[in-house]
Amino acid sequence: MKQFSAQNFTAERAWGSDLLSDFGDVTVRMHWTDQPYKWHKNSGKEVFVVLDGAVDMHVREDGVERIIHLKAGQGVSVEEGDEHVAHPVGEARILVVELKDSE
Incomplete structure (x- = not known):
């Protein structure tokens, strides 16, 4: 059993x-960030949940960009090929469930 705390988690970059669990092809990770990620499309589905802080999730659908504001306890389910980028508002801790080789 592995115990973890989102409120206390930080990373060097x-x-x-922190890898919380590995189900073979799928991983569950807790991320810390204070910087945006990069625009990308996953090679599979992704579940993205804000554990602590807030994140503006930018998505492009049919060439139109929109922003989904996520607070702690909120998240999104991303389909394969959905173009998106996460922008934390200050520091954020995020739970991500995705295929092992996704970006």
């Missing part, structure tokens, strides 16, 4: 993570 933005988007640093």
Whole structure:
């Protein structure tokens, strides 16, 4: 059993993570960041949940960009090929469930 605390988790760099569980093809990671990620499309589905802090999730659908503001306890389910980028508002801790080789 592995115990963890989102409120106390930090990393040496933005988007640093702690592997919470590995299910073979799928991983569950807790990330810490204070910087945006990069625009990308996953090679599979992703579940993205804000554990602490807030994140503005930018998504592009049919060439139109929109922003989803996520607070602690809120998240999004991202489909394969959905273009998106996460912008934390200050520091944020995020739970990500995705295929092992996703970006």
